[in-house]
Amino acid sequence: MVLLLFDFFFHPFVPDVLSLWHQEFDFYTLLLSVVYGGIIEEIMMRWGMMTLLVWLFWKVAARKKQVPPYAVFWTAILVSSLVFAVGHYSVTALETEITTPVLVRMVILNGFGGVVFGWLYWKKNLETAMAAHICTHLTMQAVLVISTILS
Template structure:
């Protein structure tokens, strides 16, 4: 349908990300509407969420497609897919480190779950988000937004205007992009806490920031050193394993 490989890559990434947007919208918005002060049709709210998130996702996809390659960043599995090439070779090289990071993040999430403030524990009981929505949105959509889009832009800006596009980006610029994107990734979860009816006490803010910044840094390193798909796989693995462990502990 699209002859331009970069356009095909962008469409493929956008469609993959929209799967997560749809999953989280259909899972979360009906729950949020239960406590809304005014009645809003669920279909209208979901449609608005899909449009808004779809536009933001398209912007992130465009940034990554336009700016990632000169920085040495990439999405080799999606690129191979849209070009009709073998996807397993680039995926195989990333599998082990991505799984190891995913397990490390899962262990962190399980540990932090035991230290969660009472407000967070209460919200977790009230808002049971399906695992498939967590995996699709966290593992695919968030990585496209925060790594492919935001982190790429944060590295490109100093590389373009301070380094004048001379050679590969300095490590300092890469670290800046990784850490800043991770901090913004964590801060982006705070409005969700408020939307679910929670308060932003100091323990809640510290918990949310710590529990999302550290994983965000690890996912950013994977994106830098390996690929976008490695970050996606690690993020999805972290959700799968942490939920499995916590459910197993709850049932025993």
């Protein structure tokens, strides 16, 4: 819901092609977002990158500790979330010209999701982060269908 609110806030500042409120439902896009976004991105970003960053930061900054401190996890979550957000640059650039509002929206929406999914991975497990990512895409599509029906 937070992502939908951010999207709604940025709506006047970005082209309609980026706004959820102006898209059309497409089952193929939903399937791709669930499989690629919910599963592949979580394997790459949380299980791969975040785990590697936790290990590296732990060994560099806190090697005398038996377990990585919270700061190591939060640093890894924030760095991997920024990489996750910036990783959406090319698909955003395919949709529209990259302007400052478009770039800020891309980083905030994807970065926020990355922080939430990273925290879930840390505190729960990879499957929970995947389920949350999948539910995010499903919720956004459900809102899209409902808003299409109502308009």
